[in-house]
Amino acid sequence: MFRIAFMAAVTVISATLPLKNSWADALVVDLSNHLVAITTGFTGTDVLLFGAVQNEGDIIVTVRGPDQDMVVRRKERTVGIWVNRESATFKNVPTYYASASNRPMDIIANDNVLKDYRIGLEHQRFIATTDITEVDQKAYREALVRNMQNVGLFNQRPAKISFLSNQLFRTDIHFPANTPTGTYMINVYLIRDGRIASVKTTPLVVSKTxxxxxxxxxxxxxxxxxxxxxxxxxxxxxxxxxxxxxxx
CATH class of the missing domain: 1.10.287 (Helix Hairpins)
Structure with missing residues (x-):
């Protein structure tokens, strides 16, 4: 039933794509659900993202949850007990981050493009508010990413985007049981010849009910x-x- 609904939706999308050459970079995107409702028995869910392009190209999707300040603490062993010692605070840290692509990102675009558009975990601009050295900042940042990956809120590698034809594509976005509430921004990038040809942004709300x-x-x-x-x-x-x- 879900697949039938998806095929019906992409059929409508492909029919709405413009035919003129001036619209060659047209990108149309939608979600199967724009609301993730967290109830008492919520154990996680998948949201289908689907879309279509006018001409061939690569697709990258990023999903970013609301930003907040996060503290990373370093544990040290003292008299046989592990205790928190030094710490670092970062701001502009997404509470959730996931990505997807139809091919490896480093093949789709060069590092400068990915960095400019903040695509990929390594290009997220976490700003340290604690006065620490550059070496310590890197270590704390890596620990922060590792901690978020361990609880399932940062995906360790991009999910797969599948093309059903040269125009229609889809991917599933997974939201675990501990997904934070708030408004999530989903960016979909159409890339040709290593350059961004089009970008579409759509919001998704995660809310307790x-x-x-x-x-x-x-x-x-x-x-x-x-x-x-x-x-x-x-x-x-x-x-x-x-x-x-x-x-x-």
């Missing part, structure tokens, strides 16, 4: 009250458990 959304909203609006209620619930749960085990 249902009971989890109400709890999340309450916790942020009334954090002190939420903390008190959480403590009370924990105390009551502990008391009930102790009574049950005592009777047993």
């Amino acid at each position: 249902g009971v989890s959304a109400e709890v999340y909203d309450f916790a942020h609006r009334y954090s002190a009250l939420y903390g008190i209620i959480a403590v009370i619930i924990a105390v009551i749960s502990g008391w009930v458990a102790s009574v049950a085990f005592r009777k047993g």
Whole structure:
């Protein structure tokens, strides 16, 4: 059923592509869903990105979550215990980053093009706000990327974009269970002869819904009250458990 819907959509897209030569770099893109709803039982999901081009070319897709400041801490062993020591803070760090391409990116375009358009993890401009050396900044940055990859929020390698013909293409964007909420920006680049021929940007919203959304909203609006209620619930749960085990 999903494949039928996809084929119907790309058929409509290809029909809307202009025929004039002046529109030779036309790029049309859409998503199967512009909203990822995080409910209580959310375990992750895939969103289909599909599109069409007027003439042949390479496609690169980047997905970037909302930016925020992130702290990276260095652990050191002290008296047999690992403790946090020095740290570095980076700003403009995406809470999620993924990419996809139909061929290896270094074949599609040179490093200067990829750097100018911030394509690929190595070209993301994380700005260190901590006064550290260039060598330490590189080490902390690599640790930050590694940590985000370990929790599934940075993809380790680009996903595959499949061309169904010379014009129609598709790829799946995976969002894990721990995907942060917010507005995500999806950029699709059409590249010919190593140069950007066209760019399309489409937003995608990741939002909590249902009971989890109400709890999340309450916790942020009334954090002190939420903390008190959480403590009370924990105390009551502990008391009930102790009574049950005592009777047993």
